[in-house]
Structures are given as C-alpha cells and as structure tokens.
Amino acid sequence: MGLNMKPFALLADISQVEGATPEAFDIVKHIINRLPEMGLIAKAYVYKGPVIRGMKFQRIPELKHMDYLFFTNIDEASLWLSSEYKQKLSTHPD
DSSP states (O other): OOSTTOOEEEEEEOTTOOOOOHHHHHHHHHHHHHGGGGTEEEEEEEOSSHHHHHHHHHHOGGGGGSOOEEESOHHHHHHHHHHHHHHHHHHSOO
C-alpha cells in the first residue's frame, strides 16, 4: 500500500507540541510504524526542546531503529530532507 504507490518524504513540525496523552502516543506509534510500507523513504522532525523528543523516544522505542533526524530549525530540516529524499529516491527500486 502506498500513497499513489510513490515514495515520499515527511517533514513533521512538532515544535508547538508540549506533551500528549499515552493514547495519543499510541496513535502516533501506529502511524510511524505504518509509514514505511506506505512509501516513506525520508523523514525529519522539527522540535523546540528536549522534553517532547525524549517523550517520543520513551513512548515510541521503535524510533531508535528508524532512519530520521531531529532538528530545531525548520529551514535546516527542509534542506536536509530534500537532499536525503533525492539520495534515497535515486537508489529506490521502482
């Protein structure tokens, strides 16, 4: 299953997130685990402080085994994501 069967990249700006319920993290965990089978080949998160990043790692341990980066600057995240996407797209099987 994919989004029109095409590889895609994801830039998630979670800089305004201050916390979430355990149920909300469970939903995010489900989505994060499904994205690769939907065609996700590159991802970046933009966050404001270490608290939400730490909470994500605590509630979603699978993040430690996924290929992504956290940024505090959205422009830097966008530049990296664009480069990463192009690189992975060039090696992605059709």
